[in-house]
Amino acid sequence: MPYVGVGAQTVSTSLTGAPMVKAYIAIAASLIFVFCIAALGVHHSERKFNKFNKVSIDDIHKSDAGVIQDNIKTENIKKYLRIFTKDPHVAGTEANKKVAYEIANAWSEAGLEDVHTLPYEVLLSYPDFENPNSVIIKSSAGKEVFKSKGVSPVIIPDEQSGKYAGHQWLAYAGNGSASADVVYINHGTANDFKNLKLMGVDIKGKIALMRYGHGFRGDKIHKAQQAGAIGAILFSDTQDVAQDGVESENVYPKKIWMPNEGVQRGSLMHGDGDALSPYYPSKKELFKGRTIEEAKEDGVLPSIPVLPVSYTTGYEILKRLSGRPAPSDWQGFVGGNLTYKLGPGFVNGEKLSINVHSELRTKRIRNVIGYIRGSEEPDSYIMLGNHFDAWVYGSIDPNSGTAVLAEVARAMMQTINETSWKPARTIVFNAWDAEEFGLIGSTEFVEEFVNILQKRAVVYINMDCIQGNISLHVDTVPILEHAVIEASKQVENPSKRERSRGRKTLYDTWMKVFPDKKAGVPKIRVPGGGSDHAPFLNFAGVPVINFTFKNYTTWDTYPLYHTMYETPFSNIHLLDTDNLSVHKAIGQYWAELAKTFADDVILPMNTTHFASVMLKTYLPQLKTTISGINVSRSDFEDIRTQYALLSKSAQDLLTMSKKFQETIHFTQHSFSQNPYDPKHVNAVNERLKSTERCFINPRGVSMHNPSARHVLFSVSDSDSYSSSLMAGVQNAINSYDLNPTKKGLREIINQISIVQYSVICVVNTLRDVI
Ligand SMILES: [Zn+2]
Structure with a gap:
């Protein structure tokens, strides 16, 4: 069309x-x-x-x-x-x-x-469908002892016989091979990487083995690459996907659980939208502001090869891992009576390589x-x-x-x-x-x-x-x-x-x-x-x-x-x-x-409820965060003063919302008496419709991601599946913790003031006059 x-x-x-x-x-x-x-x-x-x-x-x-x-x-x-x-x-x-x-x-x-x-x-991004991705393990003498198939088998031929249906791949994975010792890093969350470091295991130059779950797979790979990994493998743990056991009577198609060679596919892009046209639509007639190299440099696309594998292949890797046992909450189950170890490397000198064919188009x-x-x-x-x-x-x-x-x-x-x-x-x-x-x-x-x-x-x-x-x-x-x-x-x-x-x-x-x-x-x-x-x-x-x-x-x-x-x-x-x-x-x-x-004659949007969530939930959370900042007493007073002003604005919003509720009742009543005259209804709805817009900061709330523009709600930096509250304030606090300068302190206060400015915008939106 x-x-x-x-x-x-x-x-x-x-x-x-x-x-x-x-x-x-x-x-x-x-x-x-x-x-x-x-x-x-x-x-x-x-x-x-x-x-x-x-x-x-x-x-x-x-x-x-x-x-x-x-x-x-x-x-x-x-x-x-x-x-x-x-x-x-x-x-x-x-x-x-x-x-x-x-x-x-x-x-x-x-x-x-x-x-x-x-x-x-x-x-x-696509794999080479003629040439499946694989994990290969070789003995110290160079003999191949294990090779993953890279293709999941058809279980119900009537439904699954489409060409290339079984290929195991991850979009935007780096193209190429990696041969190195393996290190196990649990779910690859920020905490897991921190703990691995505390346990004295270095991921630099290694292949990171992580299990799915507890966050977006792209974030795991982003962190592994930042920590110096040269390749990565993601596996499904039966703890998550086959909780009744891995025998055929306990998995698909008999039950809802993952069969032996099942593999989760997915994207590894770190960020949303076309990688080459950030903030602007990727139309044929418009220029693309970013190159592929820049997307890789910016960490939007990974550079390292990455493979998804089944729990069966996960078992082949984990059973060979050397090093000390992983902490108890890093343990899972992929078959056998296996204790997951951290690595690096395999017990008997065997070597692992991954081969990933991946093309950007x-x-x-x-x-x-x-x-x-x-x-x-x-x-x-x-x-x-x-x-x-x-x-x-x-x-x-x-x-x-x-x-x-x-x-x-x-x-x-x-x-x-x-x-x-x-x-x-x-x-x-x-x-x-x-x-x-x-x-x-x-x-x-x-x-x-x-x-x-x-x-x-x-x-x-x-x-x-x-x-x-x-x-x-x-x-x-x-x-x-x-x-x-x-x-x-x-x-x-x-x-x-x-x-x-x-x-x-x-x-x-x-x-x-x-x-x-x-x-x-x-x-x-x-x-x-x-x-x-x-x-x-x-x-x-x-x-x-x-x-x-x-x-x-x-x-x-x-x-x-x-x-x-x-x-x-x-x-x-x-x-x-x-x-x-x-x-x-x-x-x-x-x-x-x-x-x-x-x-609905009046849009079902409740600003009074929003104001009370602000006062009862968001502001107390912010207060707790602020009290954790390591600052001098007088600097803390400056932050607290701005916080108090924000609280006052939120209180004003509650008062204004309650008043606006009366306007709504009045408008509803007058409309039911005289539906010939919808102009009051339209005026009320226009205001309700505009309130969420008050929280959009056109400059962006996050320095490294200007597409995050909502002052209150952002996609979390550490896990793209969850949301974070007042990311601008949080980022300013994080920066200050790393480098406590006067400018950094002012930025915390400035970010609190930006939230306040947005709240005042809602108050003004609901008001009859400006
Ligand atoms: Zn979906």
Whole structure:
């Protein structure tokens, strides 16, 4: 499909005149619809309209949401899942291009408007599929005693016989071989590297052996390279991926656990978006600001060869390691009665080498975008997204999400066609390409449209893939916490067992499995990195929701993550056994959230809650951090003074928010009396929409990463999967600890003041006059 920029399709932003009449007609039509539904005795209408003589505007919205939920069908999700996971579809390949067009077709057939693709030219990476990567161990006499196959075997031929499906590789690994002694470094976290040093083992010139888990693999390799490793091997520990044992009856396809030769693939890029076009979109017609050499020098791309291996190959390496035993919390299990040792080197003089074939190539990727245009506020965007590129078949990651999103689109269009419903605000459907390589499709999109998004985007709602089958799990920013909780109460629990125990909704199991006991609500964190919501929040200041289904086990993620065994078979039978009921519930929750944000007269954003989180959680955390700085008494007083001023501003925000709450009540009331006049509503919503933007510092909060621009929430430097709070202040404190100068002290105070400036921005945004 031809490229058409979003800007080219801008519709009128006028909210006066015709829309007022339309609002009235829509409400009148919805009322008629509600009465018809009630008369027909449709399931959801009974639940929500038992007192339909008192139908309010909000009730009408709820009724439509019930109809959309009923329209989401598992047969369709299955059908889409089959289509999207037929072949291995890594980003930049013909197979993945085909998936992009299949998504566009599905959305167009459903009736979405302006479905088109948005292309970018980006740096990707591939192995040599004719020449598998390998680990070779040779005896001291030079005889080969072990060689890994480098290719995982097909277990279910009907589902996994695609060409090159089994290849074990990591994107952006350095090309070449490395022969050296091996050192074991547990999970390769910052602490692990620190402890290894304390134990007197040097990684310089060695091959680093690390297990998966406890953080993003790219960060592990980044640290290993910084510490002087010349190659690295990542292995899956059965402690994480085969907890019932490694025998065939205990692993895939009998159970959900990783089979013997299963290997997790993934990207090693340290940072998000195209490596050669930081902060700007990677369009054909635009200049690329960085070279490959610079990307390597900057540590964005690794230079050393890296291989992922199975626990079976991990065993071959670990059983030979010499040196003293690793600490007890570094011990795992890969087979046999083995104590993991630190190395360096092997007991009997054997030598290990890794051979990695890896090529960097500029390829075209394509995001897919489609719309349901809002009837009242077409330029307010409720954005739903999921990526579609996969390491192999991707039937869990990401196409469980892709299939559900297509069904949400279809169910919404069916509702529009069969009822009088049309969303008041525009719902935008996004399918991202090359997420797996480093959130590339979404990051390039946000970089290209950041100014438009900052004006139009209300919220970005991400669902990458289902990760378990027990409970809903939601990460979001404080102003949206109430909205995500309320929506979870509107969706039926997919588990029959849970329903029979009285837990009727998603909320009930969520609250049971992941409770925040002190707050009396489910535990909700601010999203870190690891999926496509990150650039929306961290670069553009768009509030985000990232949700999934999880298990309350010790899994970092599900055991078959990024393997060739994520095929529809494994998905249906291993992660969602009751006729894809979890997939369906995910679709219903996604639709419920979208509907809420699209139709609520006042946007469901709670600044009062945000202010109290600031006062009760963030500021006490900051206070603790500050009290740990090693400074003179008078210098500490200077920091404390600025902290006190920040506290005062946060208190002002709470007062202002409470006052604004009154404005909201008044506006809601006057709108219900006179829906002909939405201008007060628009004014209130504009302010709510702008609050998160206050925290974007265009200069960036992190010196070495200007794309991290959110003053409060950043992707953590040490683990890209988690988030860090007030990174600017934290970085200034870290620098001061290393080099305590007067300038460094001023920078700490300056960074606290920048947070304060952002808080004051919210106060001013909510105020009637400036
Ligand atoms: Zn994913």
